[in-house]
Amino acid sequence: MNLKYILFVDDDEMNRELFSGAIEDWNEKQEGAGRRFVPEIATSYEEAINALDRYKIDCALLDLRLPQAVNDRETPAIGNKLAKEVLYSQGLPLAVLSGHPGEIDESLRDLGLIEAFDKGDADGYESALDWLADKWHMMGTLRAAKSSIDQSTAEVFAKRLWPRWSAYASLEGSQEKLNRIIARQYVSHIADILGLDNEVGIGWHPFENYNVPALFDNRAHTGDIFRLEDGLWVVLSPQCDMATQKIPNVILAGCAPGYDRWLENVETLSTSTNEKAREKASAYFRNLVNQNLPASKHFLPPLPGEVEPLLVSFGNIKTVPLAELNALLNRRVASVSSPFISNLVQRFGAFISRTGQPNLEVDHFAN
The missing domain is CATH 3.40.50.2300 (Response regulator)
Incomplete structure (x- = not known):
């Protein structure tokens, strides 16, 4: 029953x-x-x-x-x-x-x-x-998810918190602080356990790439995607600088919707019974999610409710005053979730910091 x-x-x-x-x-x-x-x-x-x-x-x-x-x-x-x-x-x-x-x-x-x-x-x-x-299915899914969290919580307690409890002993006089620290330890460890890619792990769903609405109600954050007058833009500035307001301006990169043969491959993966065609479509998507792209580009899955992906262009950047961006939070459509932010920012850092090499004239090798 x-x-x-x-x-x-x-x-x-x-x-x-x-x-x-x-x-x-x-x-x-x-x-x-x-x-x-x-x-x-x-x-x-x-x-x-x-x-x-x-x-x-x-x-x-x-x-x-x-x-x-x-x-x-x-x-x-x-x-x-x-x-x-x-x-x-x-x-x-x-x-x-x-x-x-x-x-x-x-x-x-x-x-x-x-x-x-x-x-x-x-x-x-x-x-x-x-x-x-x-909501029967939703209630069943929530109960199962909570059970999974409870199991992970017990593992964190037995393996990580109880054996190290003496390290928290000095904070027992400040109960509120200790509560926050322990809660943060639980959440961070559980997120790591459930998010690990391993033989028993479950692959991430594309919609997990985004938080909707964004986690921070009152300020912009790294990975926030804004729909401005000239299109979609994603925030690339470090979150620490934005939180402390140490920077007057925020760096954003343009996001272009769509990618060549995207809808065609979605259709193949969804409906085709031809194994070779499905494998070819799967390889297409693997190349995108593994970021096998030019250094100036970064793939993001479709935004919730959309059908085509976003291609972030590190060659198309602009700055907006932080105060001005914080006044435009009603134009924020989503935020890249934390497990996916680091790769986005690292790729931008690698692109923007590359020095290149002077253009050697190849004809001189013959002289």
Whole structure:
């Protein structure tokens, strides 16, 4: 049986009974498909947080007018607070089921991710469950990914953190600093473990080349791609100089969309049953991802939502004042993710620092 654990939060007993009936009906209809929601019910913000801490929850369905704790006054602010906790602290899909769905926080509504249902509608509960069930595959993938992260976390602890704990002992007086350092150690080691190219590793998908949106909300960063009036440009200046604002200007390189025979080879790899044709197309893509290109060029996969790749031209560069670029963050379309930034910057450094050699006149070798 394929189970998904759903947190339902409502302080009204009748609404909890209606939900229990709706979920029993939904489970009965899905029995043939082998799917089943397992409910965890809470009556307040406090109970909901405790449930999120104690159980592995896959999704949540929340009322908006909730009390902070049992017997407290109901306010939509508490429901919105809980919704943000579920989304940003727990990373779970959620829906709102309320008699006042218009009270959902504007910042949550603007995300375009959270659906609000009216519990006064005859099919409000059923519609909310169906909407969450549409995310069944996503919930399963998230649970599997978290399990993989948990396993890697345990490996990091056993092999790297616990044996070296004495090195952190001097920081135990500053708990906040120690928490940050340990969290950073976990994240960096797990990223290295999961990202290694080895016999059990999974090849990177092209969309992993980008962060969308960019990681830094309030400033430009190395690898950011901007759509300016004269086309697409990628930031090449060192991130340390940009973060500390030690440089007045930022270096950008032009990005030209498209590459010769790209769409033709995509079609071959997608549809052809001819092994020789597929191998030829595979070799075409391997040359690009391995950067077997002129020194002045760098390949980037298609941006999310686009079909053709980008070719960065190190021979087409310009500078923009850092303050001006930071004022254009609304024109930033993506950012090259950290595992791919170093190769981009190294290739630019190699191109820009090459000295070449004076042009010896070959006819003089005969004299």
